[in-house]
Amino acid sequence: MTPGLEREDGSLRIRLMKGLVVSPLQLLGILVGIGLLFALPDIARSTENLPIRERPIYRGMVLGLAAVGLNLLLRHADLVSFGHAAFFGTGAYTTAILIQFYEIQSVLILIPMAIIAATLMAVLIGYFTLPHEGLYFALVTLAFGQLLYSIPRGIGELGGTDGLNVLAPSQPGTSVLDRFPRLGDIALTGSDIENSILFAVTIVVSLIMLLIMLRISKSPFGRALDAIGQQRTRARFLGLRVKRYVWAAFIISGFYGGVAGALYAIFFTSGVSPDETLQVFVSGDILYIAILGGFNTLTGPFIGGIIFEVLANIASDFELTGPGGTKEIGRMLTGIVLLIIVFVFPSGVVGSLKRGGKVREAGVDLKNDPSLIGPWLSQAASGTVAAAKRAVENVRILLLGVK
Amino acid sequence: MTLGIELLESSAFVLQGGFLDGVRTLLQPNTFVEQTINGLQRGLVLFLIASGLTVILGILDVLNLAHGELYALGAFIASSVAGYLIGSSGLMAPPTSFDPVMSFAFVGVLILVALITALIMLPIGAVVETTLIRPIYDRSQTYQLVLTFAILLIIADLLELIWGSQPIGASFASQQAVNDIPTFELIGFGNVPSLVAMIIVVSLLVGAALFWFFSRTKTGRIIRATAIDREMATALGVSPDRTFTLVFALGSFLAGFAGAMQFVRTNAQPGMGESALVLSFVVIVVGGLGSLRGAVVGAIIVGILENWMIVINPEFQTAAPFAVMVLILLVKPEGLFGTWGERT
Numbered sequence: 001m002t003p004g005l006e007r008e009d010g011s012l013r014i015r016l017m018k019g020l021v022v023s024p025l026q027l028l029g030i031l032v033g034i035g036l037l038f039a040l041p042d043i044a045r046s047t048e049n050l051p052i053r054e055r056p057i058y059r060g061m062v063l064g065l066a067a068v069g070l071n072l073l074l075r076h077a078d079l080v081s082f083g084h085a086a087f088f089g090t091g092a093y094t095t096a097i098l099i100q101f102y103e104i105q106s107v108l109i110l111i112p113m114a115i116i117a118a119t120l121m122a123v124l125i126g127y128f129t130l131p132h133e134g135l136y137f138a139l140v141t142l143a144f145g146q147l148l149y150s151i152p153r154g155i156g157e158l159g160g161t162d163g164l165n166v167l168a169p170s171q172p173g174t175s176v177l178d179r180f181p182r183l184g185d186i187a188l189t190g191s192d193i194e195n196s197i198l199f200a201v202t203i204v205v206s207l208i209m210l211l212i213m214l215r216i217s218k219s220p221f222g223r224a225l226d227a228i229g230q231q232r233t234r235a236r237f238l239g240l241r242v243k244r245y246v247w248a249a250f251i252i253s254g255f256y257g258g259v260a261g262a263l264y265a266i267f268f269t270s271g272v273s274p275d276e277t278l279q280v281f282v283s284g285d286i287l288y289i290a291i292l293g294g295f296n297t298l299t300g301p302f303i304g305g306i307i308f309e310v311l312a313n314i315a316s317d318f319e320l321t322g323p324g325g326t327k328e329i330g331r332m333l334t335g336i337v338l339l340i341i342v343f344v345f346p347s348g349v350v351g352s353l354k355r356g357g358k359v360r361e362a363g364v365d366l367k368n369d370p371s372l373i374g375p376w377l378s379q380a381a382s383g384t385v386a387a388a389k390r391a392v393e394n395v396r397i398l399l400l401g402v403k
Numbered sequence: 404m405t406l407g408i409e410l411l412e413s414s415a416f417v418l419q420g421g422f423l424d425g426v427r428t429l430l431q432p433n434t435f436v437e438q439t440i441n442g443l444q445r446g447l448v449l450f451l452i453a454s455g456l457t458v459i460l461g462i463l464d465v466l467n468l469a470h471g472e473l474y475a476l477g478a479f480i481a482s483s484v485a486g487y488l489i490g491s492s493g494l495m496a497p498p499t500s501f502d503p504v505m506s507f508a509f510v511g512v513l514i515l516v517a518l519i520t521a522l523i524m525l526p527i528g529a530v531v532e533t534t535l536i537r538p539i540y541d542r543s544q545t546y547q548l549v550l551t552f553a554i555l556l557i558i559a560d561l562l563e564l565i566w567g568s569q570p571i572g573a574s575f576a577s578q579q580a581v582n583d584i585p586t587f588e589l590i591g592f593g594n595v596p597s598l599v600a601m602i603i604v605v606s607l608l609v610g611a612a613l614f615w616f617f618s619r620t621k622t623g624r625i626i627r628a629t630a631i632d633r634e635m636a637t638a639l640g641v642s643p644d645r646t647f648t649l650v651f652a653l654g655s656f657l658a659g660f661a662g663a664m665q666f667v668r669t670n671a672q673p674g675m676g677e678s679a680l681v682l683s684f685v686v687i688v689v690g691g692l693g694s695l696r697g698a699v700v701g702a703i704i705v706g707i708l709e710n711w712m713i714v715i716n717p718e719f720q721t722a723a724p725f726a727v728m729v730l731i732l733l734v735k736p737e738g739l740f741g742t743w744g745e746r747t
Binding site for chain 2: 078
């Protein structure tokens with residue numbers, strides 16, 4: 001299966017690698033998408049008017065990477081993990097500890113060590129959560145995440161609630177780039193260049209991780225996970241070693257979390273704190289990123305990460321004044337977006353846009369028959385009225401009983 | 404290499420020196436009894452929260468992530484209710500010294516505050532269930548986690564919008580009025596405030612009422628029957644919709660009551676819901692999924708352990724409940740008590 005061209009139903013297909021066959025238009029789309037990703041920091045920097053900042057995009061990409069890992073469990077094995085911050089945080093904290101206490105600066109040591117630590121953590125937590133399914137699985141993973149959250153908070157050496165500093169030693173002329181192996185005697189200075197390079201590295205790593213995930217999900221291993229997700233008992237009768245498969249999937253998703261955590265700690269933050277890396281809200285973010293992007297797609301969680309963080313950043317500019325004073329309502333707006341996702345676009349952003357998705361189909365229908373817009377609007381209106389009537393009826397029954 | 408050494412030192416601390424010293428301090432009779440009583444109080448409030456969560460989980464099959472925020476909402480509502488009822492313009496002002504009639508009447512007013520709060524929570528819970536949660540019962544469980552988390556985020560911001568981001572404490576005068584009543588002083592443990600006694604007694608009464616409700620009343624039996632076999636219950640004429648709404652409203656009632664108790668004991672503050680939610684999860688795992696008995700035992704274990712850890716070594720206070728949870732998962736993964744329904 002070498003890369004090349006092939007024909008399928010009379011149309012041209014380009015085979016990039018095993019399991020990745022696309023049409024020319026799709027290839028163009030992928031290339032444009034990747035190009036856009038690389039250009040994001042420059043776009044963000046060049047305009048003051050666009051509500052896009054660099055930081056949220058960085059954070060969104062690394063959280064998106066963690067969500068890609070989580071999605072292996074969610075999409076294939078039908079397991080909702082609510083404690084993925086555990087692996088993200090383990091990766092971040094391992095990096096921070098190595099920098100702080102062992103004065104290791106090279107990414108060639110930092111990243112592998114962070115991945116090893118996060119993977120070992122996944123082996124351990126996976127072992128305890130294996131017997132559980134469904135909501136109980138979510139509950140147990142959440143509790144483990146919270147256990148890890150309370151450890152650095154309790155241990156003074158690990159910085160307590162303030163966390164650990166991960167900045168490179170602040171001598172003049174040093175930068176995060178010193179952590180990379182020197183290829184030549186190239187002088188790289190200036191924070192813009194630095195940021196762009198770190199950004200590019202993150203994108204390359206993410207693309208590689210996405211390709212690995214693509215191979216995993218199309219491999220016999222991925223198919224077995226699918227079977228387990230659909231019907232555990234049946235999968236067991238078919239001779240699959242369910243627990244081993246689930247454990248392996250859990251460990252792989254922990255691996256992804258570790259990569260994300262290491263990237264976050266090395267590149268994009270000045271310090272690693274429990275609230276930013278290990279808290280239950282971080283676990284929640286990782287899960288919702290996967291769902292926002294579309295958990296039935298490969299790239300959805302990654303793109304969802306960027307969308308989520310950019311939206312959250314925009315939302316944090318909004319303020320509302322109530323009896324308790326003026327306050328940012330970022331969390332509330334995030335909540336409302338999640339409500340919309342649940343009720344209107346359950347297959348997520350990428351899931352709705354791809355072929356067969358809700359938005360895509362609606363667009364095709366509209367193109368074929370523009371007059372559809374009238375019935376749609378009246379449908380939406382009558383639907384809203386009906387929902388309101390139902391709500392009133394429910395409240396009436398609650399208050400007065402069935403008459 | 405300093406961290407390695409420090410970690411060695413801290414494990415050495417755990418094995419000998421400090422930890423054992425802490426245990427020795429705890430085992431002094433007075434300290435031990437006082438911390439255990441405080442832990443019992445904390446555990447009983449936790450039970451009120453976790454029982455709602457566990458019943459909702461057992462019957463609706465919904466892991467309500469917003470439950471902690473309902474508890475926080477209860478605490479804030481209680482602060483407003485207390486503002487109306489307590490004081491010279493309200494029902495009664497806190498008595499300044501111990502007086503058998505007035506002091507106990509004031510305790511009655513505090514319980515009234517909690518009851519009114521819980522009654523306000525009842526329709527709130529019912530509306531949340533009917534409008535938001537009901538449409539997604541037949542969809543993947545992933546969505547209910549997203550949905551309840553969205554509700555959590557919205558309530559968390561609403562709380563700060565309405566009541567501000569500063570903690571609101573019960574007035575010192577009203578706490579003092581309860582503490583003036585001699586309770587633990589009579590048996591020689593003067594360090595434990597009488598508020599703790601009040602909360603223990605009230606929570607025990609509510610807990611007992613809950614067990615009575617589920618084992619003796621028709622509605623309670625219907626709820627349990629629905630938990631055991633939803634289809635059969637429906638076939639026998641039980642409306643699952645109404646049962647679900649009732650259960651969710653009941654859970655909100657209990658969370659609101661617990662919030663009011665916590666407000667009276669310390670204060671209402673943003674962020675209190677999150678830790679309560681996570682500790683309730685520990686209680687459910689320790690006690691067993693959907694088991695009310697398990698929730699009692701689990702909550703008391705968690706509460707007492709937390710308070711013991713304050714004396715032994717405060718650094719491990721937050722980690723200790725999770726350590727117990729891991730232990731239970733290793734030894735008895737299904738929790739101390741099995742599935743609820745057949746027995747209360």
